[in-house]
Amino acid sequence: MKAIEVVNLVKTYGAGETAVHALKGVDLDVFESELLLLLGASGSGKTTLISIVGGILSATSGNCVIRGREIVGLPQSKLPKIRLENIGFIFQGFNLFPALTTQENVEIALDLKGVRGGKAKKRAAELLERVGLKEKLKTFPADLSGGQKQRVAIARALAGEPPIILADEPTAALDSESGRLIMDLLQELAHEQNRAIVVVTHDNRIFDYADRIVKIEDGRISKDESNEQTDAATWMAVPSASVNIPQTA
């Protein structure tokens, strides 16, 4: 079943001669239980694409259907609820709240869903236990490693039980081992919990985790193949300038 359906999506920033055409008619379906890698060079339009799919940026034209609901053209006031009910975000920079402990970082996501007090504390502890951070409930983000921070971010993204997770370079700031742990987690979430997961990445170490790899170039989808069809070497053409860690064999 389709979790995300994008049809002829266009996004233009500005107007006239200075207009920037970030997306020039993108078509993309993402299914439940699928882990999709979205590749592209800087400025190719991948951030714009996940911003629109995530309901935090409006498209110029086209369609974007999230679990059966069209979001293009919806008023801004309706989008927070769509995000809250359907989408969990994982960011390259983790975007944790430095003033809150790991448990409180997860609780804030539950607070948005209306879950508070003891129930929220218990649920946050369960989620952190699930990502292997049971011992770090009262630790502040500053005292965590990069991998641990990203696991807190995953626990936070899962707090609302979203059927779709959008992850932006989740392994870029991590060492190989931490990156593998994160991808194991995301793969488990896709395959065992039927979530649709879109990972924007430059990191060719994680290609093996993908069910499908989609490449976006100059605002258009240039390649869309299942991992079985894919020859990993052909994807290496993706610029890797922003990969922050040494590539593993």
Added chain:
Amino acid sequence: MASLAIKNLFHEKVRLVVTLTGIVFSVILTAVQLGIFQGFIAASTDIVGKSNADLWIVSQNVTHVEQGVEFSESNLYKIVEIKGIERAEKQIVSLGAQMKKSDGSDEGITLVGSDLDGGMGGAWNIVEGSLEDLKKPDAIFVDKLYAESKLGITKIGQVVELNKRRARVAGFTKGIRIFTSQPAVFTSFKNAQSFLNMREDETLYIVIKAVEGKNLDELKSEIAAKLENVEVLTRSELVYRQGIYWVIGTGAGITVLVAAALAIIVGIVIVAQTIYSATVDHIREYGTLKAMGATNFYLYRIIITQAIVSGLIAFVIGISVSLVISRISLEGTLAIIVNWQLVLALFVLTILMCCGSSVVAIRKATTIDPAMVFKG
């Protein structure tokens, strides 16, 4: 939500101190400048404001009580039969008296003469001596503020020369300021008449206490109908006239007023800048919350909670410091009056300034470039 708002505020101590310092400075600046302005108002109007009289009869076109023109005391007898009047007394307030100092030079004083049995228009804040002492011939009360520094008066019993007549210090008042910075000297009506060489059948003012519950406007009209060439004013009307003359009509008052207005503007700018910076510092977190599904209302509540908590803490610190400054100032010549009305007004102003500033910052938070949250 409240947890994030409060914890964000207290997480970075340096930023908190910077934020609070900005608001505290703003509160103190505004409180002190408005306190000085209140001090000027009090100095220019207290002689009337604290007179305990409901109505004042003054010579026509008097702009301020210190320069009234004599009129016949027969006016007093024309109105005593009016039923709404409980008591009417003659009163003198004059800037035109000089006291001889020990070095032979003269110092201008503000002389107030009142009916000591009536309790209207006389001395207040008496710290030494009694009204009975003041009834004696030539007896005067001097305010301590300038008694020693300007007049060389240090003790009860000291004999001085007032308008070339002998006067004897019978007591002291404390903290009574006159707009012109002249020392305030109180005496009986008779003594004042004598010091000013006035005719015995003349007065400068008549002060009136109305029967309780009597409509003052009606009483004013009844009195005015019986008199000619004088004006009848309520105490608040004369206070207003005094304030306008001294505060608006003189350069000094305007200067203080402008300084007070500037202090409010500077205060608003400081608070706005401080709160805005504190909010913008967390802009990425607000962007993350938005991406997570927070509504703009949710963000408003966080930002406004932080602004109000910052404002409350800073207000308590700022107003405490201002009250100490005010207390110290009351011992000196420049009165900074921070009364409860000013404290209340500043409290409301501080909270409004903080909330208003955060509203500007909220616009920034709710119109965040969405791609920002994806940048590493």
